[in-house]
Amino acid sequence: MTTTAPHPLLVTGDDRRVADRFTRSALTTDGRLLPTARFESWLAERAGMNRFAVHRVPFQDLDGWRFAEDTGNLVHSSGRFFSVEGLEVATDFGRVPRWTQPIINQPEIGIVGILVKEFDGILHCLMQAKMEPGNVNTLQLSPTVQATRSNYTRVHKGSAIPYLEHFVAPRTGQVLVDALQSEQGAWFLHKRNRNMVVQTDEDIEVRDDFCWLTIGQIHELLRVDNLVNMDSRTVLSCMPFGRPDGPARTVAGDDPFRAALVESVGGQRGALHTDAEVLSWFVEAKSRYAHQRRRIPLRELEGWRAGPDAISHEDGKYFQIVGVQVEASSREVSSWTQPLVAPVGHGISAFLTRRIDGVLHVLAQARAEAGTLDVVELAPTVHCLPGNYRDVPREHRPAFLDQVLSADRSRIRYEVVQSEEGGRFYHAQNRYQIIEADDLPLAVPPDYRWVTVAQLMGLLRLSNYLNVEARSLVACLQTLW
Template identity: 55%
Template sequence: MTTWPRTPRAGAPASYDAPHLRIARSVVADPGTGGAARFHRWLAAQREHADMRVRQVPLEDLAGWRTDPATGNLVHETGRFYSVEGLDAHLPGAPVERWQQPIINQPEVGILGILVKEFDGVLHCLMQAKIEPGNHNGLQLSPTVQATRSNYTRVHRGAEVPYLRHFRDTSRHRVLADVRQSEQGAWFFRKRNRNMVVQATEDIETRPGFIWLTLRQLHELLRLDDLVNMDARSVLACLPFTGPGLPHVLGAPGDDFTAALVRSCDGRADAPEELAGVLHWITEARTRREAAAERVPLRALAAWRREDGRIAHESGRFFRVSGVDVTAVGREVGAWAQPMIEPRGQGVIAFLARRIDGVLHLLVHAATEPGYVDVVELAPTVQCTPDSLAALPAGARPPHLDAVLNADPERIRFDAVHSEEGGRFYHARNRYLIVETDEDHGAAGPDHRWLTVSQLVALVRHSHYVNVQARCLLACLHGLTARPGPVQPSAALS
């Protein structure tokens, strides 16, 4: 395992063992010679043993699912897991004020948890190589535990979820993060999952299919397409990685951007009243918008058609509901069928970043989606599927999309394509970007605001403030606090 000098540097803060500094040590820990090659050999071995075959089938042929004769909703025969229903959304004053759509209703709260442990003074995360039926490329890194309530209570009568007990009973461990977070409000109706990071204080057996990785290793892997799954990114964003004293651990930054980012994470430039102002701004937006979303029968949706075994919009845009039949090796259940959301086109998710007085700020958007629990959550600067914009009014085009798409390549600080939740979405992929700018784009309107990283992380520690797309980008941004060398995909990933 990686080693770390136990003696603090001269001038280091007294709270050298504070959680954010222990996290920072894992960000800069040297994985040693051949660390990346060892990981890719391990991943290649997992691909040989983990097999999943996914076949798209008509919704009418999904075993264990039925169409409710009264509503047309797609429901599981047990009454558990989730259902696909209709939604009538009303957002007065928006470019599209009213629309209808299918949506996933999954009221139960699942657990997304990463187990961490220190080896030789360095924090490591226990990650799982896992295939989901909607993954674009099969095997991806997931959290230690990624399970719905129906799964971990074994409604499917399958095997027990490994390591679950560490998250259901934390009395012998140290909880670093525990917060209920939303998921995609455009496709889920008020979906929440419990995001947890638990530090083990006892020996942990490493089961087949699991691996211990430092945050530095995970950050390097985040720079590769379709490798670290959405649930892992969401949980990583919930880590308390901001606070004073970071330069003492992260070391001298390699460039001005990194220096500004570290200062943004340090948080000493943030006045307490500034966060109070941010909370006031969010509350004002939630109060001002008269958003409404009502569940309606799936068969009654205007502009949506059930044909050829799928449900699709008459324009051919947005997404469709399709069915898959799955057989798998190494899962709690060996075979099942399910409906999935299948987006039409790749999305763009981006933060514009700007240095203000030497501190990096991110331009956030107070956004509304019909499935949110509380009207507004903070989203990235841009979050859209460009291919769908042709079916919408001109005013629906995100105001900063061109600034992202036309950015000088030298101003792009992060750029990778990541898959979204492969358990419910079929081949859903987004291009994640962090683009530095010198312009004050926030002056464009009241729904955007510049925040420091420490302010955004403070909001992540509470439910329903920062959406899943912004959390995923935060996890990617955290990896830029200590610049690693270039990462090249190995033959095992090709």
């Protein structure tokens, strides 16, 4: 007897019930346990209760880190955590066929997980005010658990990770979301984290620095610069939602954008391309390009200079490798040193959108980056550091970059500066934008496709389809119902 496997994007009855529960929480924009009006003072209180300090230091002051004699790679004496190595890339994707660069190699899968529980019939998320050394503003709103394998197995000999028992087997509770998702392919080699949402019915002690918030409250906080961290955004993006109707928020009939977004999230009206066509296009993109990577010694990089306190590109572009000394009384280890990636300038990540037969579509691209695991991932319409293209002819600039940079303010529906992962990146920020572009044609270049929000949410049930910047934008889109 043979059975037919369900379509990868098929939504079952159980999925709909889970999506409806997430949706009710998203429509609840204030919480009984910590009202949104009190959140700012709560966060300030948590900052005042702890001691934080981060300073740039030369590489020779990194305790436990060294440049390996044979390769020049920057490694930890334990052989764990991560290393900074060299990578050679040869590809026919994009305008540069070959380059070398530093890359973070961290061959382990971490956990980013949100614990949820119902209060008065509404799911609340247990969130954490967490310090990361690369954060521009020290504390940001983080998932319940945000830990590498080295951290949660306590290689650092620090204290245990709070609430970890809910996310590793054997566990109690119900797993609502569980998918392996990538991190930044430009700076990580094949790095993935397990994105999880787990529901508990147990009585949970709320530790210092933790609070219960509805999804709707977190969506409100996503409108604040550098507040909801990258790991929270990626887990939020993996949450399924139903059609966002309800008494707490009525679809505005006089806002065509919002009405089209509701239809796009609900997935009950037609998309320009079927799910099968989107998947076939994506597989075609993976097959179209050659993308070869070879790990090389850090000392063999071409065009990069190693100084006493930074490894940087000779053109002054892209990013640097720097060292920091950290003190954080609220962390499992109260002081340490480590290297970080420091981008040169702020980036931009934007989805261009248009309404097609009353359904909002976003323009996604199939994009290869240095460390991408499987050739390409779905990325925002535009994702780059604009400063890298200041002296590049217009025909060699990223497609649609000029449309994003020149967008009329009235067409920008979401614009917030968000930080990237502060555990590995120093002051890395992107301006996230969602822009109406109804004058764009339906016919787009081969590496681009118009897709609905429901189709993106379906792909997020799988692994390695949307890159981390696209996932952040999906989370931002969900704030606009």
